[in-house]
Amino acid sequence: MRILLLGYGKMGRSIESIALGRGHEIVGKIDMNNAGDLDSLDASKVDVAIEFSQPDAAFGNISKCLEKGIPVVSGTTGWLDKKPEIEKLCKKKGGAFFYASNFSIGVNIFFKVNAFLAKMMDAYPEYDVKVDEIHHTEKKDAPSGTAITLAEGVIDNMVRKQYWQNENVDKDEALSILSYREPDVPGTHTVTYHSEIDDIVIHHAAHTRKGFALGAVLVGEWLPAQKGVKTMDDFLKL
Ligand SMILES: NC(=O)C1=CN([C@@H]2O[C@H](COP(=O)(O)OP(=O)(O)OC[C@H]3O[C@@H](n4cnc5c(N)ncnc54)[C@H](O)[C@@H]3O)[C@@H](O)[C@H]2O)C=CC1
Numbered sequence: 527m528r529i530l531l532l533g534y535g536k537m538g539r540s541i542e543s544i545a546l547g548r549g550h551e552i553v554g555k556i557d558m559n560n561a562g563d564l565d566s567l568d569a570s571k572v573d574v575a576i577e578f579s580q581p582d583a584a585f586g587n588i589s590k591c592l593e594k595g596i597p598v599v600s601g602t603t604g605w606l607d608k609k610p611e612i613e614k615l616c617k618k619k620g621g622a623f624f625y626a627s628n629f630s631i632g633v634n635i636f637f638k639v640n641a642f643l644a645k646m647m648d649a650y651p652e653y654d655v656k657v658d659e660i661h662h663t664e665k666k667d668a669p670s671g672t673a674i675t676l677a678e679g680v681i682d683n684m685v686r687k688q689y690w691q692n693e694n695v696d697k698d699e700a701l702s703i704l705s706y707r708e709p710d711v712p713g714t715h716t717v718t719y720h721s722e723i724d725d726i727v728i729h730h731a732a733h734t735r736k737g738f739a740l741g742a743v744l745v746g747e748w749l750p751a752q753k754g755v756k757t758m759d760d761f762l763k764l
């Protein structure tokens with residue numbers, strides 16, 4: 527597979543290492559310093575683009591690739607207000623686009639457990655629920671994309687929770703997401719149901735970025751044979 531890397535930071539480098547180990551070729555690396563090179567890039571030399579850049583760069587990178595007919599796997603967080611526009615462009619161009627807030631298999635299993643638990647807990651209003659996330663201090667966005675997906679999983683399955691806020695809120699209908707930044711933490715997420723009597727806690731801690739990077743490469747191997755807007759549910763069939 528001929529892979530174009532969009533974003534060559536912590537994730538771009540980790541993806542490169544896993545992709546090379548699986549026998550793929552890296553045909554380009556677009557980063558902050560050479561972002562303009564994407565405009566003149568020859569799309570016939572690329573099978574798939576893997577995009578892990580930063581919130582203000584994702585939309586431009588993805589739309590340029592879709593315009594050129596390059597399938598795009600994106601994991602950048604913090605730009606999702608513009609995702610509907612990308613999905614429209616993907617459909618218009620007959621292309622392929624895949625977004626996930628988290629590419630690790632473990633987290634995607636955790637998302638399913640979270641939805642199941644929220645549905646069950648809706649019958650027990652004595653428990654309040656919150657989401658905590660901890661990431662490294664270089665992270666640009668808060669809350670994390672993964673924490674937002676977890677919050678949406680709770681809200682979709684609990685009648686009494688209607689929206690999330692990125693602070694501690696004491697309202698029955700609000701779900702608090704609390705964000706913490708500590709050196710070198712790849713990504714830790716916890717969903718806690720608290721009552722006066724006990725706590726129920728589900729927790730995922732990434733020990734390394736390898737799980738995110740491997741997931742992105744596996745999706746990159748799969749996406750070029752697909753058409754349209756795809757998600758982890760299409761890929762994993764959990
Ligand atoms: N979905 C998932 O599984 C995961 C998502 N992420 C997300 O991926 C993104 C990148 O994470 P990291 O690699 O840790 O960040 P990083 O800060 O280490 O790397 C980001 C890179 O993007 C580059 N960049 C800036 N403007 C650009 C442009 N216009 N075009 C191309 N590249 C540009 C920067 O120069 C930098 O090297 C973040 O949004 C993060 O939240 C991170 C890990 C897992």
Ligand SMILES: O=C(O)C1=N[C@H](C(=O)O)C[C@H](O)C1
Nearest residue numbers: 603627665670671672712713
């Ligand atoms: O910025 C990161 O590092 C991560 N970002 C993603 C997120 O915002 O959820 C995924 C992972 O937690 C690491």
